[in-house]
Amino acid sequence: MGAAVLSVSGLSKTFPGVRALDGVDFTARAGEVHALIGENGAGKSTLIKVLTGVYRPDPAAEPGTGVITYDGSQVEFATPLAAQHAGISTIYQEVNLVPLMSVARNLFLGREPRGRLGLIDFRRMHREAEQALGGLGVRVDVRRPLRELGVGAQQMVALARAVAVDARVVIMDEPTSSLEPREVATLFGVIRMLRARGIAVLYVSHRLDELYEVCDTVTVLRDGRSVHSGPIAALDRLRLVSLMLGRDVGDVREEGLTKFSGSHDTEAQPILEAQDLTVRHQLRGVSLAIRPGEVVGLGGLLGSGRSETAKAIAGALPPDSGRVVVAGVPVRTGSTPAAIRAGVSLLPEDRKAEGIVPGLSVRENIALAALPGLSRFGLVDEARIDRVVDTFMKRLRIKASGPHQKVGELSGGNQQKVLLARWLAMNPKVLLLDEPTRGIDVGAKAEVQKLIDELADDGLGVLLISSDVEELIEGSDRVVVLKDGAVVEELTGDAVTEDRLMRAIAAAPAAQATTAAPGGDDD
Amino acid sequence: MKPNIFLRRTSGRSSGRVPATTLLAVGLVASLALTTGCAKSEDDGADSGDSKSAAEDDAGQVVSSPGAGGKTCGHGDYGAKKLDLKSATVGFSQSEKEANPFRIAETASIKAEAEKRGVKLLTANAQSQFSKQISDVQDLIAKGADLLVIAPLNSDGWEPVLRQAKAKHIPIVTIDRKINAAACKDYVSFIGSDFVEQGRRAADRMIEATGGKGEIAILLGAAGNNVTTDRTKGFQERIEDKAPDLKVVFKQTGEFAREKGQQVTEQLIQSKPGIDGIYAENDEMGLGAVGALKGAGKKAGEVKIVTIDGTKNAVRGIVDGWIDGVIESNPRFGPLAFKTLDTFTKGGEVAQDIVIKDSAYTKDNAKSDLGKAY
């Protein structure tokens, strides 16, 4: 194993009200591909941003901790540019190059070969660009603007640039999220080449198969702490997943920590069927069914396609193929109004940006979707709205100074209840709940969980997405497990356990390659 | 941590309907344009009688300062070949769209004179874009113009065109605005009005109408325009000189537009009901002032109005008794421009600065000369 190039110990980073990193230890060595993994909010992005000079770490609590050591000496990068100059290159998901400039210009941006008179020597630049890309197995016309290239090729250019500037550390943030399998193979070839040259590669991804294929070591982050660091080969998939999710395999399951009751009646015909939903790079033929009075959990790691599935069903993400059938009637996909008319409502993951309308009152927010039904000839029936709002504010126990308080001023839990009220006012058949309890306090969380239970008892079909494994297992009657945008397993009855869930998530890819994109003949 | 990935992707998708909606938008505009096919304007035909091109029945311009004392220009000085105007091609570059009476009359006058003299005329309009005017003139040269008449949009920036013309020995006459270059070297002559003199003459009319006493207001033209500055300067100087009892108590811009002139005058007559006279630096503002006075219940002649330009509407205002005097800013450069070119190409001397004589309209001649107004 090579020498340590970049390491941190006891690193912390606090934002107002949030401790994003809490004493993280981490070491990247020369000639090593190091996987950095963790669920949403684990602190990966923050760590990368601290390493590359975007954020400053918190001042050390005690000497020798909270520092970044690069190449044997303690450093602090003031700006991303400083980190880049020192030899730390970052390749983001969205390539941050200049799309209108030629490939060669991008490759040599800021260090163009100069001829006499200080003018750019284009001939030399093009020749060297071709060589550099050729070395990575990429053959493109380097005179063409970068934007004409595919995403994969653009990423290669970014990589080539990183290599060409003599980077010693290359950080890749989900580099494969929008690549075709063939491009992934090329990328891995390049990564191995970088490793052979003694470069330390920091690889962030949610795709377990890729991690095992290309990485040497792994650091697992959870809740801002580094919970494990070591060779990836020594860690089986199940163990890796359990580390990420913070649940131990074989743990005795303690009942009753959540407010969910037992199971619901699941005999009836499905109220909603999603069939073969496919969205390029995001979903690969996802099918699932929800019966009235049933809570179906959607399991999987971050990036496995849970939110995308919910959005595709709700019409907020137009699928390339596949269909959604509600109560036996096909619904036009890609149209939120159509889905809502059919009785399908989505509580989005990003409550603040996509859920509430912060400047409007509680009353207006609750009435928002149901407005046409609460109006006559385009005129709003205020009395009816008052009745509906009053009913739901009482039923969901929404705590606000009154119906006219701005929603933006409410607590997270009450905002979530307002959103639930908005949908319940529509008498939906199916509710899609994407992280309904995230970011709300314990008391409100229990209330929302109880509410979900009650709704299912009332005969609603519920799709529940939650990163909280406990909530998912206890709240769901069935769990559909997603991985890399495809359904890998469905847990029913007694199989709905944390153990089985983690095993399903960690399952080896053997079956997957063949089942990939079942409806994908359009591709 | 990257919730907006979905957003970006989904919004990227919505662009599928581009052609359909572009078509929609284009179709809308097109259909709007088509509907005018069945348009029926208020007085279609009724007006055509008296709007018959004034340029034709008017003898055109008279030189007000015929070279006496001024510098002249001859063939040798300029370095042009002799040629016969009858067989020559003249290029005319107009600066602004013919959307106001002045430009319409100006272009019409040039065209009419060319026709009268049997000269081949090429025309171009720069639509108020200076870069277009430069390329217009270059086009005219390329198309074989032997002589150029230019109504410049700007005074500066003519070097490339002048150089090109010089190389081909093409004489240039500029009308209504001057260009910043050497007369008789880069161009032959400038024919135009003296705006300061127009202001002075307007002041004379105002003094006569008000009897040289009282309070008057000025409706200024657009700010930063030399026409505004000159017409103000001449007017104020003359008032101070000749009628110190005539006080200018109000000076506001009407931006050469009727609506603004009306609005400003409305404010004026509210705050200074005893105003005796209004000097409007163009006809349009003067007509706006008339509208304001009518709206305020004033009678014709109660407030004396003097304007500059000489458009038909303003002259009709004199006939109706609302306006007391209109100083003409003569747009009919055709006869004088061609006369200058004729003399010059025959080898004669012409003045470098030719100021045309602007006539004036008063109660005495308004009715009879209404046909002369443009």
Added chain:
Amino acid sequence: MTDLSLGGRTRVDRDRLLRLLQDYGVHLGVAVLLLVNIAITPHFLSAENFRTQAVQVAPVLIVALGMALAIGSEGVDLSVGSVMALSTSLLSLYLGYGMWIALLVAVLGGAAVGVANGALIAFIGVQPIVATLALMVAGRGLAQVLLPQLKDVHDPTMASLGSGDLLGVPYLVLIAVALALLVAFVVRRTTFGRQLLAIGDSRPAARLAGLPVRRVLILVYVCSGALAAVAGVLATARLTASDPTSLGNLMELSAITAVVVGGTPLSGGRVRVGGTVAGAVLIQLLTATLIKHDVSPSWTQIAQAVVIILAVYAARERGKR
């Protein structure tokens, strides 16, 4: 302890005062200007004078109402001045059929420009400022093609529309007041109004809530276009001439100023009709004051700029909250 609570209280009071000032500052400004004028401007306190100010502000106000809707939807409509020009051209072209037909054609023309604006924004996703800028240029061009130069209007109905009155109140003012009430009603009491505010406040949330975002956006720009067209007709009636070259020049700026000064935030989600009316009146009074006192025109522009800066500053404070 007592000190602390006292400090807290004055703080709260100051915040409340500040908020009141932000919300009603424009009304205060109007009141101050009125008082100042009564004190220093001769002949200010006359029915004739108020009539003049009201008549002059009417077209600006009507345009500003449409602008308030566009801004409330987190957009802007720069094409309003050109729509006024287009409307006056169409009016002049169709006046031969009588005023009502011509009026209808003019308003339809304005609405058509609105449809084009809305389609560009809602379907193609062009930024409102870019889409309406395109229509601003195209609209003025079309207006001048249709009617190349100023043309007098002799229609007696038009003349009486421009200068007539009902019980001493000019028709123009009556129409402006009626339209202001109508727009206030639409914003407050109709589904369209509510949906517009939700869309302006949070487009993604509105979309996920199943709101007909595209339809509402198109309707917003149709309203704005139609109102601008009405303003164009009224301005023509007042001038008794159609002048497509200069009518409505810089009107978009006046309208935006009125809306912003009136306290409607540029970030959308809120439409203050009363504030917009007061904003338009404030600008009118300010201009009138300066003109009446024969202050140099350059100062008039500077004074307007100061008012805008003050309003934007206030809006910024509001945004922080």
